[in-house]
Amino acid sequence: RANLGAPWRLPTTEEYAELFANIEYLDASGNVIDTATADKRCTLNGITGLHIRSKLNGNTLFFPCSGYGGGSSWYSRGGGGYYWSSSLYSAANGRNLGFNSGGVGPQDNGSRFYGFAGRAVQ
Numbered sequence: 243r244a245n246l247g248a249p250w251r252l253p254t255t256e257e258y259a260e261l262f263a264n265i266e267y268l269d270a271s272g273n274v275i276d277t278a279t280a281d282k283r284c285t286l287n288g289i290t291g292l293h294i295r296s297k298l299n300g301n302t303l304f305f306p307c308s309g310y311g312g313g314s315s316w317y318s319r320g321g322g323g324y325y326w327s328s329s330l331y332s333a334a335n336g337r338n339l340g341f342n343s344g345g346v347g348p349q350d351n352g353s354r355f356y357g358f359a360g361r362a363v364q
Contacts, residue, residue, distance in 0.1 A: 250362045255329035255337035255349050257363070261296075262339075262348040268293040268302065281343045283307065290320050292341050305339070311357030318342065324350075324358040 253261075267275040267282040270293070275282055284293050291306040309319030318324070322342035329337040331351035338358055340350035352358065 246362055249364045251364075252326055252328040252360055253363045255327040258327055258337075258339045258348040262294075262346065264297045265294040266297060268295055272302075280345050282346055283341065283343065292323060292346065305341070305361065307342075308359040310352075310359075312355065324352065324356070325361050326358045 267277070267279075269275055269284045270286045272293075272295075275284070282292060283290055285291075286293055286304060289304075289306050291304050293302065293304050295302045305323045305325060307318070307320050307323045308325070309317055309322060310324045311317075322340065325339040327337045327339065331337050334353060335351045336354045338350050338352050339361075340347045340352070
C-alpha cells in the first residue's frame with residue numbers, strides 16, 4: 243500500500259476463502275482441471291502456478307509458484323506459492339494463501355518471519 247497508495251491493499255483471509263469457494267482450476271489451455279486432482283498447478287507461458295477462473299464473473303487469475311524466503315535462503319520457488327493476506331493468525335503467524343503439488347489452502351498460516359509474496363487488490 244505504501245508503494246501503490248489507496249485503495250490498494252492485501253486481501254483478507256476471508257476474501258481468499260470467498261474467492262476460492264467460487265472458482266474453477268484451469269490448465270494452461272484454459273480447460274477445467276478435475277477437482278479430484280490434488281495438483282491443481284499448471285505451467286503457463288513457462289511459469290508454474292495456479293490458474294483459476296471465477297464462476298461468478300468469468301475473470302481469470304494466475305498465481306505464480308513464488309516460493310518464499312526464510313533467513314538467507316529461498317524455498318519452493320517454482321514448486322509452491324505463498325501469498326500473504328492482511329489477516330493475523332496469532333502474534334507470530336499470519337494468514338496466507340498457500341498451494342503446492344499437494345493442494346490449495348486459501349486460509350493457511352505461516353510464520354510472519356517468512357518472505358511470502360503479496361498480491362494487492364482494490
